[in-house]
Amino acid sequence: MKNYIYIAVLLLTLSISQAQQTPAPEQTKPIAIMGATAHIGDGTVIENSVITFADGKITTVADATKIRINTAEMDVIDATGKHVYPGFIVANGTLGLVEVDAVKASNDLSELGTFNPHIRSLIAYNAESKIVESMRPNGVLLGQVVPRGGRITGTSSVVQYDAWNWEDAAIKTDDGIHINWPSTFSRGRWWLGEDPGLKPNKNYGKQVKELELYFVEAKTHNAGNKAERHLPFEAMAGLFNGSKHLYINVNDQKGITDAVNFAKSHGINKLTIVGAYEADKVANFLKQNNVSVFLRRVHTRPNNEDDHYDLPFKLAKKLVDAGVLVALEPSGQMERMNSRNLPFYAGTTVAYGLTKEQALQLITQNPAKIMGIDNTYGTLKEGKSATLFISEGDALDMRGNQLTHAFIDGRDISLETHQTELWKRYSGKLEREQKD
Amino acid sequence: MIKFYLRLLILSCSFSLFAQDYFPSNSGVKSDNNSNYTAFTNATIHVSPSEVIKNGTLLIKDGKVVNVGKSVKIPANTTKVDLSGKSIYPSFIDMYTTFGVKKPERGGNGPRYAASRSGFYWNDHIMPEQDVMASFKYDAKDASELHKLGFGAVTTHMPDGIVRGTGALIALNNDADNALRVVDGEVSQHLSFSKSVRSNQSYPSSIMGSMALLRQMYDDAKWYAAGNINTRDLSLEALNENRNLVQIFEAGSRANVLRADKVGDSHNIQYTIVGGGDEYERLDEIKATNATIILPIDFRMAYDVEDPFLASTLSLSDMRAWSQEPHNPRLLAENSVRFALTTHGLKSKKTFKANLMKAIESGLSKEKALEALTTVPAALLGKSNELGTLKIGAYANFLITSGDIFDKKTKLYENWVQGMQHVISNMNIKDIDGEYTFKLAGQDYDLTISGSTSKPKGKLESDNKSYDTKMNYADDWVNFTFKTADSTKTEYIRVAANVANGNTLSGTAIMPNGSEYSFFANKTSSDSDKKDNKSKEEETDDAFMSPITYPNLAYGFLEKPKSETLLFKNATVWTNEAEGILENTDVLIKNGKIAKIGKDLSDRSAKVIDATGKHITAGIIDEHSHIAAASINEGGHNSSAEVTIEDVIDDEDIDIYRNLAGGVTSIQILHGSANPIGGRSAIIKLKWGEAADDYIYDNSPKFIKFALGENVKQSRANRNERFPQSRMGVEQVFIDYFSRAKAYDEAKKSGKPYRKDTEMEVLVEILNGERFISCHSYVQSEINMLMKVAEQFNFRINTFTHILEGYKVANKMKEHGVGGSTFSDWWAYKYEVNDAIPYNAAIMHNAGVTVAINSDDAEMSRRLNQEAAKSVKYGGVSEEEALKFVTLNPAKLLHLDDRVGSLKVGKDADVVLWSDHPLSIYAKAEKTIIEGKTYFDLEKDKQMRAAIQKEKSDLINRMLKAKNKGLKTQPIKKKEKELLHCHSTQSGI
Numbered sequence A: 001m002k003n004y005i006y007i008a009v010l011l012l013t014l015s016i017s018q019a020q021q022t023p024a025p026e027q028t029k030p031i032a033i034m035g036a037t038a039h040i041g042d043g044t045v046i047e048n049s050v051i052t053f054a055d056g057k058i059t060t061v062a063d064a065t066k067i068r069i070n071t072a073e074m075d076v077i078d079a080t081g082k083h084v085y086p087g088f089i090v091a092n093g094t095l096g097l098v099e100v101d102a103v104k105a106s107n108d109l110s111e112l113g114t115f116n117p118h119i120r121s122l123i124a125y126n127a128e129s130k131i132v133e134s135m136r137p138n139g140v141l142l143g144q145v146v147p148r149g150g151r152i153t154g155t156s157s158v159v160q161y162d163a164w165n166w167e168d169a170a171i172k173t174d175d176g177i178h179i180n181w182p183s184t185f186s187r188g189r190w191w192l193g194e195d196p197g198l199k200p201n202k203n204y205g206k207q208v209k210e211l212e213l214y215f216v217e218a219k220t221h222n223a224g225n226k227a228e229r230h231l232p233f234e235a236m237a238g239l240f241n242g243s244k245h246l247y248i249n250v251n252d253q254k255g256i257t258d259a260v261n262f263a264k265s266h267g268i269n270k271l272t273i274v275g276a277y278e279a280d281k282v283a284n285f286l287k288q289n290n291v292s293v294f295l296r297r298v299h300t301r302p303n304n305e306d307d308h309y310d311l312p313f314k315l316a317k318k319l320v321d322a323g324v325l326v327a328l329e330p331s332g333q334m335e336r337m338n339s340r341n342l343p344f345y346a347g348t349t350v351a352y353g354l355t356k357e358q359a360l361q362l363i364t365q366n367p368a369k370i371m372g373i374d375n376t377y378g379t380l381k382e383g384k385s386a387t388l389f390i391s392e393g394d395a396l397d398m399r400g401n402q403l404t405h406a407f408i409d410g411r412d413i414s415l416e417t418h419q420t421e422l423w424k425r426y427s428g429k430l431e432r433e434q435k436d
Numbered sequence B: 001m002i003k004f005y006l007r008l009l010i011l012s013c014s015f016s017l018f019a020q021d022y023f024p025s026n027s028g029v030k031s032d033n034n035s036n037y038t039a040f041t042n043a044t045i046h047v048s049p050s051e052v053i054k055n056g057t058l059l060i061k062d063g064k065v066v067n068v069g070k071s072v073k074i075p076a077n078t079t080k081v082d083l084s085g086k087s088i089y090p091s092f093i094d095m096y097t098t099f100g101v102k103k104p105e106r107g108g109n110g111p112r113y114a115a116s117r118s119g120f121y122w123n124d125h126i127m128p129e130q131d132v133m134a135s136f137k138y139d140a141k142d143a144s145e146l147h148k149l150g151f152g153a154v155t156t157h158m159p160d161g162i163v164r165g166t167g168a169l170i171a172l173n174n175d176a177d178n179a180l181r182v183v184d185g186e187v188s189q190h191l192s193f194s195k196s197v198r199s200n201q202s203y204p205s206s207i208m209g210s211m212a213l214l215r216q217m218y219d220d221a222k223w224y225a226a227g228n229i230n231t232r233d234l235s236l237e238a239l240n241e242n243r244n245l246v247q248i249f250e251a252g253s254r255a256n257v258l259r260a261d262k263v264g265d266s267h268n269i270q271y272t273i274v275g276g277g278d279e280y281e282r283l284d285e286i287k288a289t290n291a292t293i294i295l296p297i298d299f300r301m302a303y304d305v306e307d308p309f310l311a312s313t314l315s316l317s318d319m320r321a322w323s324q325e326p327h328n329p330r331l332l333a334e335n336s337v338r339f340a341l342t343t344h345g346l347k348s349k350k351t352f353k354a355n356l357m358k359a360i361e362s363g364l365s366k367e368k369a370l371e372a373l374t375t376v377p378a379a380l381l382g383k384s385n386e387l388g389t390l391k392i393g394a395y396a397n398f399l400i401t402s403g404d405i406f407d408k409k410t411k412l413y414e415n416w417v418q419g420m421q422h423v424i425s426n427m428n429i430k431d432i433d434g435e436y437t438f439k440l441a442g443q444d445y446d447l448t449i450s451g452s453t454s455k456p457k458g459k460l461e462s463d464n465k466s467y468d469t470k471m472n473y474a475d476d477w478v479n480f481t482f483k484t485a486d487s488t489k490t491e492y493i494r495v496a497a498n499v500a501n502g503n504t505l506s507g508t509a510i511m512p513n514g515s516e517y518s519f520f521a522n523k524t525s526s527d528s529d530k531k532d533n534k535s536k537e538e539e540t541d542d543a544f545m546s547p548i549t550y551p552n553l554a555y556g557f558l559e560k561p562k563s564e565t566l567l568f569k570n571a572t573v574w575t576n577e578a579e580g581i582l583e584n585t586d587v588l589i590k591n592g593k594i595a596k597i598g599k600d601l602s603d604r605s606a607k608v609i610d611a612t613g614k615h616i617t618a619g620i621i622d623e624h625s626h627i628a629a630a631s632i633n634e635g636g637h638n639s640s641a642e643v644t645i646e647d648v649i650d651d652e653d654i655d656i657y658r659n660l661a662g663g664v665t666s667i668q669i670l671h672g673s674a675n676p677i678g679g680r681s682a683i684i685k686l687k688w689g690e691a692a693d694d695y696i697y698d699n700s701p702k703f704i705k706f707a708l709g710e711n712v713k714q715s716r717a718n719r720n721e722r723f724p725q726s727r728m729g730v731e732q733v734f735i736d737y738f739s740r741a742k743a744y745d746e747a748k749k750s751g752k753p754y755r756k757d758t759e760m761e762v763l764v765e766i767l768n769g770e771r772f773i774s775c776h777s778y779v780q781s782e783i784n785m786l787m788k789v790a791e792q793f794n795f796r797i798n799t800f801t802h803i804l805e806g807y808k809v810a811n812k813m814k815e816h817g818v819g820g821s822t823f824s825d826w827w828a829y830k831y832e833v834n835d836a837i838p839y840n841a842a843i844m845h846n847a848g849v850t851v852a853i854n855s856d857d858a859e860m861s862r863r864l865n866q867e868a869a870k871s872v873k874y875g876g877v878s879e880e881e882a883l884k885f886v887t888l889n890p891a892k893l894l895h896l897d898d899r900v901g902s903l904k905v906g907k908d909a910d911v912v913l914w915s916d917h918p919l920s921i922y923a924k925a926e927k928t929i930i931e932g933k934t935y936f937d938l939e940k941d942k943q944m945r946a947a948i949q950k951e952k953s954d955l956i957n958r959m960l961k962a963k964n965k966g967l968k969t970q971p972i973k974k975k976e977k978e979l980l981h982c983h984s985t986q987s988g989i
Helices: A002-016 A204-223 A231-241 A253-265 A279-288 A311-321 A335-351 A356-361 A365-371 A418-435 B002-019 B140-149 B207-225 B234-244 B254-266 B279-288 B316-334 B351-361 B366-373 B375-380 B530-539 B654-660 B727-749 B758-767 B780-792 B810-816 B840-846 B860-873 B879-884 B888-893 B938-964
Strands: A031-039 A045-054 A057-063 A075-078 A083-086 A088-093 A140-145 A152-160 A170-180 A185-187 A198-200 A245-250 A271-275 A292-295 A326-328 A388-391 A403-408 B037-048 B051-061 B064-069 B078-082 B087-090 B092-097 B151-156 B163-171 B182-192 B246-250 B272-274 B293-296 B339-342 B398-401 B412-417 B420-423 B434-440 B443-450 B457-462 B465-469 B471-474 B477-483 B492-499 B504-510 B516-525 B566-574 B581-590 B593-598 B607-610 B615-618 B620-625 B664-669 B677-680 B682-685 B703-707 B772-777 B799-802 B819-822 B851-853 B911-914 B925-930 B933-937
Touching: A088 A326, A088 A335, A088 A365, A140 A170, A140 A335, A140 A403, A170 A231, A170 A365, A204 A231, A204 A253, A245 A253, A253 A271, A253 A279, A279 A292, A279 A311, A292 A311, A292 A365, A311 A326, A311 A335, A326 A335, A326 A365, A335 A356, A335 B860, A418 B810, A418 B840, B037 B064, B092 B246, B092 B339, B092 B375, B140 B151, B140 B412, B151 B182, B151 B412, B163 B234, B207 B234, B207 B254, B207 B758, B246 B254, B254 B272, B254 B279, B279 B293, B279 B316, B293 B316, B316 B339, B316 B351, B316 B366, B316 B938, B339 B366, B339 B375, B351 B366, B366 B375, B434 B504, B465 B477, B477 B504, B492 B516, B620 B799, B620 B860, B620 B888, B654 B664, B654 B860, B654 B933, B664 B860, B664 B925, B677 B727, B727 B758, B727 B780, B772 B780, B780 B810, B810 B840, B819 B840, B819 B888, B840 B851, B840 B860, B851 B860, B851 B888, B860 B879, B925 B938, B933 B938
Parallel strands: A031 A075, A031 A083, A088 A140, A170 A245, A245 A271, A271 A292, A292 A326, B037 B078, B037 B087, B092 B151, B182 B246, B246 B272, B272 B293, B293 B339, B566 B607, B566 B615, B620 B664, B703 B772, B772 B799, B799 B819, B819 B851
Antiparallel strands: A031 A045, A045 A057, A083 A388, A140 A152, A152 A170, A185 A198, A388 A403, B037 B051, B051 B064, B087 B398, B151 B163, B163 B182, B398 B412, B412 B420, B434 B443, B434 B516, B443 B457, B457 B465, B471 B477, B477 B492, B492 B504, B504 B516, B566 B581, B581 B593, B615 B911, B664 B682, B677 B703, B911 B925, B925 B933
């Protein structure tokens, strides 16, 4: 009876408003997914698999032909012919910080100022964003929330996409600090009559020095007794004690080299280059220095007229072949709503050289490793969080990416969205009209 | 010598008085007219570019040529100047300058949509009434600068506005006043595409707007001339008065030269067009304009490529231009394009001569060069009898040189304008180049002097130490300074010496302590410029030019693709016809058409391509694109039906090639969404390599962009001055315009005279079903509204583009008969897309609406096959139908389905060979073919990549060489192309 009331209330809520989907309750009963092709996320595949999870944790991932499991006490999902993947992870995302791009009031993306390490994205993360929920039907279940703007943009956190509020959502709080590296090129100030074209940035050295000084001062401050508070410097402490990851946005090979040497000189070992358009030219250097890459959106145009038309598509292959740890990032125009196309960004790298399982790593295991959540997320391994989904077909291809189930920490989450509701409502309207 | 100058002084005084003999004078007696002649004898006289007299005489009087020839009778009262060994040329004419005119300053806060004046044309930027003489002030300093370059006369104008009014022809006579040197106060009328900086009026805001405005202005002027307007319009009056002047149009690039000519052609006006120096890229098209080009020669310097990181950002097109630009004049001459040369566009006028020499080194003939500087501009200005030659009766505007004026070593001695002498360098100067020795305070010195007749330089050697020394040499006196041998101090010895003959220098040396010694240096050798000669030879070692490709940038073709007979064997063929998807099937392409589809086809002449395991589809068609256009929005008015994107196709947009690499063959370039009634579309095939106009479909269906919602009501603008500001107002704009169009059509059909109004003509085409609307739309209320407005005027909307809430009114759309061209999954970028859903295409399709998926984006357009595939994911559309969303259906929406969009015998051979299932994320276009011509080929692309790398390395080497030779370089500038969308507005016009 209680259940019926619950369902009735739920239906009522759905029908009277376009509110967001209600977060799923905790997993109460073990679940078994039988017969699916399991894409582990580490490059391996189990064709006919059995996957079980209880209390939000994966308990079995095995070849169904080699192991027998008693599923009597479990909810069993027959997934024969289907595919199971670990939840896809958005690296360097901004979901939940802006709802409608053109509506300023809905925008919490950046702060004033040049050096903002103390700015924390997590507290602005809108767990009820309609854009966030639209990720889930495509298998995109987790992501980093990154503030933008300024030289040091702020501190990011990692969240999962089915939560009541930002505290619920947080997987890893304040995981890293983000920097926009000075550009090699700058634009003339046309309002002062200068040529607005892109010319070599004369202030590059000066800007790097400013950043250098900032790091030195921050380190000095944190080594002292901190009698007076300095919020930005305090936020930097994690970079020096290894608890925070450093993300540097830079695209050109000279800038990348400078950025890596900069981090090294400050004893920072957890470094990721974000964007990295020319990273292939210094791939060995990155590999030697153990620097990972968040590779810029695959679906973009080449930067230069002379570049190969497919350069953005094949960069991942070049870096992976060189042994660099690579994850895909979605930043750019309409990046939030487009984050649901993350699987197709990965799919495109397959057309340009990677294997499907390698491509999958770029949006599962690799970002998890880089963000330091790989002990829990990113692959289908026993003991890890049951954050995974079942797709009718190849989830990296538009035609196969059809989800039947998705779980975050074992919770059976809704695959409905504002958009699916409108779809159903207006399909219904059309059917009614066509009957008349 | 002194006598000579004195004579000139007298001459010049009398001359200026002579010119103004009806003026009263209180400065002396008036009976002092000088009626003497001056004869220049024994000179090589270039009477005109084609007529040279050796050992001739030029006789002048009162600023005019009296006689010229081999045996000229010289009157008794003649002063003779012997020019043995020297040459005389007619002085140059620059017909495109702003000489003596101050650069207009940016205007402040006028109205944005209305004109700021009355009694003139409705648009501030149309100023045919502007007279350059009102702001002209003779600038003797600039004139002297021009004298040095050989110019004796210039045309000047006010460089501001679209129609800029009249220009004047000025003789650069520093010793007269305007009464004499203004040869013609109204010699030309000037035009451009750029707005006046002194007005804020926002229309036009694009090149296509400028083009439309000019056309309308000519129509209005005609209507005014016929007496049909009973109010005053001083602009149109002036325009009609200026009609017979030479019409000089500042275009500034080869693309704009073609555009300007197109505007002229529409009203039977042949402009003389100021080019951009890149005309060589499209010689056939430039030639076809029949226009005379006023040609700038501001050849770019080599780029500084020493930093390999920076150098890697240089584009091949910029690098090539460095090697190609100097060949532009030659190539135009070879193609019989008439041109005049100008100093316009040079940052420093001083570089004119060096660039002219470069053009000649690159093969421009000297005769053509001289024509381009003399007879051509004279003829264009209608002054062939006065200027440009030294025929009897012409102005005595001539140059005295040491020899061939187009030789690097030749010196320009004097520039005579209207019989007045302007000395550039003393032609009687003694050459003192050579090696000298002298003794001073017990020390022996060797002195080497070089460049004494131009830029004297000295080099001292003593005790195996050498010093460069600054040297002045004028009026037979040499001054130089050098450091003492004592290196612990910085002390100087100064020398002033007279050049007695060519062989000795004698004078005084003043020591640091003030004591004076007599100075005497003896010439030991006349040989001083061994090294100089050598370096000059190096500079002229080659006149290399990168090959020109079509278009002239990376991935351009050396030869445009040709139509081939192609036989694809054993493919999976997506016909988009009743036959559906055919396995193991052959496709034969012949004469640009699809000739056969079937099993086991053969054709002897065909190139056979094994397509086993591959897929063939019709070329992708993008209903909504903004690539390949120089401008997208004309937002200066709330309606801009008068503009057309066909005017502004950009044939060198690399995104064309990238789209081909994504299997796209046809696109509609839509006007933007800045206003409710936008501009007309260009529907093109991506024929990479062709010239702009050849991209457009033959018998192209006529389309126009309309727009609704946030963009047209300027929701995100800072100032809210333009109607409409709400969706309510948008409806009224449409009703207003269509009502007026209806009335216009009725008036036109009545047979009475009517004022031709292009905007109305276009709207009438819509009312008559001859032109179709593709309307940018988002929310259901406005979609519904526009259909109702159309129904009220008895026509139908052809396409709603974007149409993100189409799914809410799908049945109404079906009933109205309108198609929907939508995004696959875009939303959340603005308020009006709150309810945009990726299921939109599926729902509209299920309702029976013809559905297309479009891009509006140069990135998405190159993978529209993937976007179509999303309709399979969102809403379960079948794969066969999904592919039609980007092929057959947009063809239908564009009324092109009888030619393209499916694989059917007889249709255009616009096909794509895919490596994989065309809707799969793993598919790549391997060949993209338009009318049997292969415009993209994966293999060919690979070869081009290698060739580009090689060509760039080669050019970098050449630039390094240029830098090492001491030639000036410029910093690297990164080429960029703005990504245009619906809301993009053009800057800089």
